[in-house]
Amino acid sequence: MFDYLIQGFGVALTPLNLSLALIGATLGTFFGALPGIGPINGIAILMPLAYTLGLPAESALILLTGIYTGAEYGGRMSSILLNVPGDAGAVMTTLDGHPLARRGLAGPALGLSAVASFVGATLSILGLTLFAPLLSKVAVMFGPSEFFALMVFAFASMAVMMGHDPLKTGIATVLGVMIAMIGVDSSTGIMRYTFGQPALFDGIDFVVLIIGLFAVSEILLMLEQAVRSGDSDMPKLGRIFIRLKEVMACRATILRSGVIGFVIGTLPGTGGSVASAVAYTTEKRISDREGTFGKGDMRGLAAPEAANNASAVSSFIPLLTLGIPGSGTTAVLLGALMLYNITPGPLMFTQHPEVAGGVIASLYIGNIVLLALNLPLAGVFARVLTIPSWVLVPFVALLAFVGVYQLHSDPMAIYIMLAVGVFGYVLRKFGFSLAPVILGYVLGGLAETNLRRALAMSGGSPDVLWSSGISLGLYAAAIALLVAPWLLSRFIDDRRVGQADTG
Incomplete structure (x- = not known):
């Protein structure tokens, strides 16, 4: 791997590829900051252009990889500033990122996001360089039953989010799972929750759901606020740059979450949404002793940011070593490789070392470029909060409508987005968090798909779900997550009673 890396830096440091x-990286940051665009659409737009311009395979892959990693950075801007996540991995960022912005700490929040993303991605790039062949063998051991067990573990991790109002969080999660089931059942052909409407036969697209729930509901809340108090209740800009002591206070969080994101990212089909959710809930269990997570805690922002970017990088491991895309974006990159008649897998490093090494080396370079680009500009981006509502609301609405229409070119998608937005507005008015809805949608869809596959492979026998050591280990970890807080509270209560009796 070091030989490939040295050769890769020789490729990546040429003037053209640099x-x-x-x-x-710049275009990716722009694409990621626009809700509804994201890395997948950015790569899909530029991939044919790169091929048409006659770029060599290694140069085209370096360009597309830069878009991918840049979009992971850019998607956090709208999450923190506007409470509108750019993709599924950014949902957890809104929980503490936007409250920080509302408190006048948008600049430090964006700066911490850049640092956490850089460290998480760097850890993952080092892991990619050192452990790619070993981890590719572990990834192959995960079949449908193991992935279903992983989803059960992820749902158990979400139980940590149910601190203040378990009932509302549970209801929101169930609503997300129900939304994921809308459409024609791929196995039986039965219509589920479609009410006979052809527009719902294919289900509700994730982009439509996330823009409706977050962007449209946020627009309605901003309009309500403008009617009540005008712009007098706008958040103050406050401090611009992150302090070193604030970064150092989050160093353990960033390192833990980076490792979690790296490991989860190597598993094909999981993606940043699972990594950021597991990292956030794990960190909340470890660090949230004061109950500040969800109210603007720096650690609550650093955890999903480090995990998501680490997951984005480690998703290249199954792609480059096995030819299996680790996420939706790497699936598009797989298409780019096949466009150049390159088959990813174990032989790629010997048959096309300039491509494999160039991509890995470009991850190092692009990560440094993105930190240098995003950290100094945090204060500039934070000034979005000073824009008056009568300008900001139409701008966010325009992004929402354009983001949905450019994907579907169908007015019905816009109507569904508006209906989902009103639904999200009602949920927020009744005190429901929207993050469990999105996580229920993502995890519920993955859990159902892998459950169906596992049962199909076993002829309907449920024994396949706990037939492997990996599955049993994940189920045991899920049970431990659910039972440990109760046991810990009982132990603390018993100690207090014993101390009282002794006194």
Whole structure:
């Protein structure tokens, strides 16, 4: 791997490829900051252009990789500033990122996001360089039953989020799972929750759901606030840059979450949404002694940011070593490789070392470029909060409508988005968090798909679900997550009673 890396730096540091890495990182940041665009659409837009311009395979992949990693950075801007996540991995960022912005700490929040993303991605790039062949063998051991057990563990991790109002969080999660079931059942052909409407036969697209729940509901809340108090209740800009002591206070969080994101990202099909959710809930269990998570805690922002970017990088491991895309975005990159008649897998490092090494080296370069680009500009981006509502509301609405229409070119998608937005507005008015809805949608869909596959492979026998050591280990970890807080509270109460009796 070190030989490939040295050769890769020789490829990535040429003037053309260095320029393409910079262009890709900049464009990716822009694509990620626009809700509904994201890395998948950014790569899909530029992939044919790169091929048409006659770029070599390694140069095209460096450009597209820069877009991917840049979009992971850019998606956090709308999450923190507007409470509108750019993709599923950014949902957890809104929980503490936007409250920080409302308190006048938008600049430090964006700065911490850049640092956490950089450290998480760097840890993952080092892991990619050192452990790619070993982890690719572990990833192959995960079948449908193991992935279903992983989803059960992820749902158990969400129990940590049910601190203040378990009933509302549970209801929101169930609503997300129900939304994931809308459409034609792929196995039986039965219509589920469609009410006979052809527009719902294919289900509710994730982009439509996330823009409706977050962007449209946020627009309605901003309009309500503008009617009540005008712009007098706008958040103050406050401090611009992150302090070193604030970063150091989150160092353990960033390292833990980076490792979690790296490991989860190597599993094909999981993605940043699972990694950020597990990292956030794990960190909340470890660090949230004062009950500040969800109210603007720096650690609650650092955890999902480090995990999500680490997961984005480690998703290249199954792609490059096995030819299996680790996420939706790497699936598009797989298409780019096949466009150049390159088959990813174990032989790629010997048949096309310039491509494999160039991509890995460009991850190092692009990560440094993105930190240098995003950290100094945090104060500039934070000034979005000072824009008056009569300008900001139409701008966010325009992004929402354009983001949905450019994906579907169907007015019905816009109507569904508006209906989902009103639904999200009602949920928020009744005190429901929207994050469990999105996580229920993502995890519920993955759990159902893998459950169906596992049962199909076993002829309907449920024994397949606990037939492997990996599955049993994940179920045991899920049970431990649910039972440990109760046991700990009982132990603390018993100690207090014993101390009282002794006194």
